[in-house]
Amino acid sequence: MFLNAALETTAAEGIEAVTARRLAADIGYSPGTIYQVFENLDDVVAQLKVAILDRLIARLNAVPARGTPEKRLLALIDVYVAFAAEEPRLWHALFEADPPSGAPLPEWFGAHISRGLTLVETVLAPLFKEEDKAGAARAATTIWAGLHGIVSLARSSAVSRASGQETKVLARDFALTYLAGIAARRT
Amino acid sequence: MFLNAALETTAAEGIEAVTARRLAADIGYSPGTIYQVFENLDDVVAQLKVAILDRLIARLNAVPARGTPEKRLLALIDVYVAFAAEEPRLWHALFEADPPSGAPLPEWFGAHISRGLTLVETVLAPLFKEEDKAGAARAATTIWAGLHGIVSLARSSAVSRASGQETKVLARDFALTYLAGIAARRT
DNA sequence: CTCCATAATTAAACATTGTTCAGTTAATTG
DNA sequence: CAATTAACTGAACAATGTTTAATTATGGAG
Numbered sequence: 001m002f003l004n005a006a007l008e009t010t011a012a013e014g015i016e017a018v019t020a021r022r023l024a025a026d027i028g029y030s031p032g033t034i035y036q037v038f039e040n041l042d043d044v045v046a047q048l049k050v051a052i053l054d055r056l057i058a059r060l061n062a063v064p065a066r067g068t069p070e071k072r073l074l075a076l077i078d079v080y081v082a083f084a085a086e087e088p089r090l091w092h093a094l095f096e097a098d099p100p101s102g103a104p105l106p107e108w109f110g111a112h113i114s115r116g117l118t119l120v121e122t123v124l125a126p127l128f129k130e131e132d133k134a135g136a137a138r139a140a141t142t143i144w145a146g147l148h149g150i151v152s153l154a155r156s157s158a159v160s161r162a163s164g165q166e167t168k169v170l171a172r173d174f175a176l177t178y179l180a181g182i183a184a185r186r187t
Numbered sequence: 188m189f190l191n192a193a194l195e196t197t198a199a200e201g202i203e204a205v206t207a208r209r210l211a212a213d214i215g216y217s218p219g220t221i222y223q224v225f226e227n228l229d230d231v232v233a234q235l236k237v238a239i240l241d242r243l244i245a246r247l248n249a250v251p252a253r254g255t256p257e258k259r260l261l262a263l264i265d266v267y268v269a270f271a272a273e274e275p276r277l278w279h280a281l282f283e284a285d286p287p288s289g290a291p292l293p294e295w296f297g298a299h300i301s302r303g304l305t306l307v308e309t310v311l312a313p314l315f316k317e318e319d320k321a322g323a324a325r326a327a328t329t330i331w332a333g334l335h336g337i338v339s340l341a342r343s344s345a346v347s348r349a350s351g352q353e354t355k356v357l358a359r360d361f362a363l364t365y366l367a368g369i370a371a372r373r374t
Numbered sequence: 375c376t377c378c379a380t381a382a383t384t385a386a387a388c389a390t391t392g393t394t395c396a397g398t399t400a401a402t403t404g
Numbered sequence: 405c406a407a408t409t410a411a412c413t414g415a416a417c418a419a420t421g422t423t424t425a426a427t428t429a430t431g432g433a434g
Binding site: 207 | 421424
């Protein structure tokens with residue numbers, strides 16, 4: 001219940017609106033109860049991030065697993081960019097917002113993020129020889145990170161914020177060019 | 188004075204430690220005085236970000252303007268990654284931290300960020316034909332954004348956090364591969 | 375030097391935040 | 405039904421950003 005309320009508030013008003021009293025009031029409880037379910041607000045936010053990541057990964061998993069790796073990667077990118085465009089506050093809460101206290105995220109969170117990475121890695125695998133698993137992993141990391149950077153820059157810069165389409169073009173071009181570079185440098 | 192104190196506190200303890208009372212106490216003033224110099228704490232943080240960006244850009248400007256575009260770009264990247272490694276709290280405050288209130292940054296901040304972009308664009312210019320200024324701009328945007336994403340992911344992921352060297356290799360590889368992709372797709 | 379006007383600075387107050395905990399209510403078990 | 409356990413509350417505390425009346429310092433005119 002707490003997480004559902006936190007998710008709704010975040011989607012509608014941003015993660016900064018998720019306060020202890022607000023969260024409790026939304027489901028008809030008192031603030032103190034939160035601390036019997038969660039360690040503190042950082043814990044709430046950490047689990048909220050996992051819930052948001054689950055949503056994103058569910059969408060990514062929903063793209064059909066057929067076609068060339070390039071086409072599949074572009075489909076993943078479109079889904080990612082669309083998620084950031086449709087749910088900007090969720091994307092921000094997941095990838096950009098700090099825990100309320102400013103403390104680092106718990107260690108177990110890294111394992112969740114890597115689910116996104118391995119998803120990209122799986123799609124990219126056919127492009128790499130079997131003995132070059134490290135290359136596939138590195139490419140997946142770079143594309144995942146680059147995608148994040150492009151969406152992040154697009155959100156903060158007033159330039160391309162007007163046309164949401166621009167981000168999609170930029171992200172697609174980045175991925176295709178990077179893959180072309182891998183092919184070119186290999187030969 | 189306020190900005191200097193804020194910069195020192197941020198470098199040492201992170202931007203979350205920059206509070207109104209702390210800031211005032213550090214220079215021997217009372218909290219209320221801040222509001223005769225700044226509009227509010229968001230304003231302090233915004234100007235602090237500009238100060239940090241000035242530092243980063245000063246370092247980027249210090250790289251020699253000779254050699255091939257590729258070598259010059261790699262030098263820029265090394266400086267960027269080194270800055271993030273040596274001053275992680277400043278990098279975080281500049282690129283990742285939200286304003287205290289969660290409100291968006293003022294419009295004039297975008298103009299400052301674009302200084303970094305044009306710097307990369309200048310280095311990349313010789314690689315593009317004169318009529319393809321848009322291509323150079325897009326490449327600069329992608330590299331700047333990708334660099335941000337790689338450093339951001341490296342910081343949040345426990346995987347490569349241990350060896351700070353990994354980030355540099357990843358960033359260099361990303362840039363070179365992306366440029367190779369541009370060359371390959373053009374022919 | 376004195377007096378006054380202006381500027382600079384303060385200290386206290388207010389609302390809101392996360393968090394704790396003794397006390398109260400609800401549920402469950404023997 | 406009684407007693408134990410669990411769930412929950414509401415008031416309190418410290419710390420936050422921000423405002424403002426009061427105070428102090430500054431500087432110029434006579």
